[in-house]
Amino acid sequence: MNKIINPPKSEWSQILLRPTQTVEDVEATVTEIFMDVKKNGNESVKKYTSKFDGVQLSNLFVSEEELASSEQLVSEELKEAIQLSKANIEKFHTAQKTAKVLVETTVGVQCWQEKRPIQKVGLYIPGGTAPLFSTVLMLAIPAKIAGCKEIILTTPPNKKGKINPAIIYAAKQCGVTKIVKSGGIQAIAALTFGTETIPQVYKIFGPGNQYVTVAKQLATKYGVAIDMPAGPSELLVVADDTANASFVASDLLSQAEHGTDSQVILVTTSKNKLNEVEEALEKQIEDLSRKEIAKKAIKNSKLIYVESKEEALDMINEYGPEHFIVCTADNDFYVDGIENAGSVFIGDYTPESAGDYASGTNHTLPTNGYTKAYSGVNLDSFLKAISFQKISEKGIKNIGNAIEVLAAAEGLDAHKNAVTLRLKSLK
Structure with missing residues (x-):
């Protein structure tokens, strides 16, 4: 994986590019x-x-x-x-x-x-x-x-x-x-x-x-x-010195094996952990039945060190990952601060594959930065919200004049007349 140490903010957009065609x-x-x-x-x-x-x-x-x-x-x-x-x-x-x-x-x-x-x-x-x-x-x-x-x-x-x-x-x-x-x-x-x-x-x-x-x-x-x-799969893990490097590596590989155009990223505030995860990843990848796919995906992927958790959170929100795993001593900082993510996995014993299969949440999620504007699939995805209104004689009297004034101000005479006729019929 590509190791990046303390990148300046001006380079983040280039570093965080997805390996996808336009x-x-x-x-x-x-x-x-x-x-x-x-x-x-x-x-x-x-x-x-x-x-x-x-x-x-x-x-x-x-x-x-x-x-x-x-x-x-x-x-x-x-x-x-x-x-x-x-x-x-x-x-x-x-x-x-x-x-x-x-x-x-x-x-x-x-x-x-x-x-x-x-x-x-x-x-x-x-x-x-x-x-x-x-x-x-x-x-x-x-x-x-x-x-x-x-x-x-x-x-x-x-x-x-x-x-x-x-x-x-x-x-x-x-x-x-x-x-x-x-x-x-x-x-x-x-x-x-x-x-x-x-x-x-x-x-x-x-x-x-x-x-x-x-x-x-x-x-x-x-x-x-x-x-x-929703395109090629992606995952970002944030980890510090307290994280289990073997767990982190397994999560990165769980998405890397999806396809050659998948992308996985580690953001860490610990240089030691960055090296530990890299070693664990290199060891685990050899045991995968889809290791050739995973290896190609790893070429698109990054190990990034930043100095502070504040900088890490800013970078993660800039990337907007499909899957976001938090393995730190202060998980609440990231959970409370995340604004752009498809689905969030918290703690050492919450692997991304749980959400893929059996925890109950949905795994159909926005990718390629679309988490900044889109939600993952949920029940409302299959529903439409329809608004209804019913106005009584008293109700039209209460809001009728305001409608007439607003319609006249916009120059929409027919809109105004639809109310005026009703108000006159009630006199």
């Missing part, structure tokens, strides 16, 4: 595929699935037979782990339900807010180098709790045209039965425009590589909402 670098490819799918539907989805995933598909959907057989192909141990994770995610997201908010702003004027589910949602589940069945739970569970009527799940097939049975099993456990065998740009395009068999959705959820991220952003140009820009 939108301009991939937008032409994304736009070309979008237009092809819009014009040719299923034919184009199959064409690009053959090109990028190396498999010719006759049917884009997981069959009833595949749905039925998935349970036998998943071990009992994995089923139990999925059920535990599912229960915790359900518990945490169910607790996010809010009641109707009702207020009488003025006598005779009632205003209230109610939440309604987004009717049709698309869930993108990455496949690629790792089948992320955990993401099925993170997206499908809050979608069901919210009451979304149509949940379309799309994920890339393997070379045999199959979907990992754990993904199918997790989807079934969450009540999802419509699974599309497609990933990448073509899957996002299909959800955006709809095809002969794949329904168009109102909002698309799920992480992906840089191409998927740009595809989701392009989808918004065609009236489809997205959860957030």
Whole structure:
């Protein structure tokens, strides 16, 4: 990893750059595929699935037979782990339900807010180098709790045209039965425009590589909402002399193994700890089954020493990490001061992988600095807040004159007249 000692603030933005291509670098490819799918539907989805995933598909959907057989192909141990994770995610997201908010702003004027589910949602589940069945739970569970009527799940097939049975099993456990065998740009395009068999959705959820991220952003140009820009995974750990170097190294590697374009960063106020973590990391990486991926990600990553915790916190907020782990003698300083982070993990015994799988929080989070403006996926991501108002005769008398004055001041005569007519009818 790149070691950086006491960098001046003027260099932070350069030091903290993500190893991602710009939108301009991939937008032409994304736009070309979008237009092809819009014009040719299923034919184009199959064409690009053959090109990028190396498999010719006759049917884009997981069959009833595949749905039925998935349970036998998943071990009992994995089923139990999925059920535990599912229960915790359900518990945490169910607790996010809010009641109707009702207020009488003025006598005779009632205003209230109610939440309604987004009717049709698309869930993108990455496949690629790792089948992320955990993401099925993170997206499908809050979608069901919210009451979304149509949940379309799309994920890339393997070379045999199959979907990992754990993904199918997790989807079934969450009540999802419509699974599309497609990933990448073509899957996002299909959800955006709809095809002969794949329904168009109102909002698309799920992480992906840089191409998927740009595809989701392009989808918004065609009236489809997205959860957030969520690209290659990233993690930042802040540690001091009290941190366990072995734990810190394991957390850094847990994100580095996601993909070659992942990024992990250690910010520390201890030069000794920086060296200890580097040694532990070099030792642990050799035992990983995905060590070649992790090693490439480590080339994008940094070990940064700063002199004070105040400087460390400023740097962390400037970076805005997707995952933020705090392992210091004064964790509260960082927990209270963090402003830009997707999800925060506190203390030696709170690994980032707990949030990825089973603690109950959601692991679909903004990356690439978007934590400065976006939240991670939560129950409200699948809901819309609708405002209502009801005004009585007394209420219109109480606020009518103010409406007339405000409308006249803006030169909107029809707005004023809509009130004036009602007030006259009450005299």
